[in-house]
Amino acid sequence: MSIRLIVKHPDDVLRERAQEVTKFNANLHKLLDDMADTMYDADGVGLAAPQVGISKRVIVVDADEEHGLIELVNPEVVSKEGEQFGPEGCLSIPGLQGDVRRALKVKVRGQDRHGKPVEFEGAELLARAFLHEIDHLNGVLFIDLADSIYERKPSEQEAEQD
Numbered sequence: 001m002s003i004r005l006i007v008k009h010p011d012d013v014l015r016e017r018a019q020e021v022t023k024f025n026a027n028l029h030k031l032l033d034d035m036a037d038t039m040y041d042a043d044g045v046g047l048a049a050p051q052v053g054i055s056k057r058v059i060v061v062d063a064d065e066e067h068g069l070i071e072l073v074n075p076e077v078v079s080k081e082g083e084q085f086g087p088e089g090c091l092s093i094p095g096l097q098g099d100v101r102r103a104l105k106v107k108v109r110g111q112d113r114h115g116k117p118v119e120f121e122g123a124e125l126l127a128r129a130f131l132h133e134i135d136h137l138n139g140v141l142f143i144d145l146a147d148s149i150y151e152r153k154p155s156e157q158e159a160e161q162d
Helices: 026-041 125-137 154-159
Strands: 046-048 058-061 070-081 084-089 096-102 105-111 117-123 148-151
Touching (some): 026 046, 026 070, 046 125, 058 125, 070 125, 084 125, 096 125, 105 125
Antiparallel strands (some): 046 058, 058 070, 070 105, 084 096, 096 148, 105 117
C-alpha cells in the first residue's frame, strides 16, 4: 500500500468521464488500497480514482463510524431524497471551499473489489460524500455546483470532503 500523489485542479483528468472498470484483479485491489491510504493521509472523507490520476470509475469513502471504509467500483446513484446545503472542499482544490446543495439521503450501488454487486444508503455527510465522489467520475467538481466559493480557513479542515 502506498500514498499516491493527489492531482490538483485544473488537471485534465479531473474533467474527464472516467472509464468503467471491467477487470477485478490485483491491480484494482492495489488501487483501492492506495486510494484509502491516500485519503486517510490527507485527512479526507472520500477520494475518486481521477484524483490520483487514474480515469477509472472507482471511489473510496469513509464519512461515518457506522459504515467505515466503503469501496465502490462503477458506482451509480439509485435514488435521492431531501436536501441539504453546506460547505464542501476537495483535496484536488486545496484552500477553497464552497456552499453546495445536495440530496440529504441517497442510495448508491456499484460493485465491491471482487465485482460483487453492493448497495449503500447514506444520509447527511455520507450522502454528500457519495455524491461528491461520483461527480468526480463524471468530470464535475464542487466548484461547478457551488452557490458561493471562498477561501477555506485552517480551522475548517474537517469540512473538506475529499
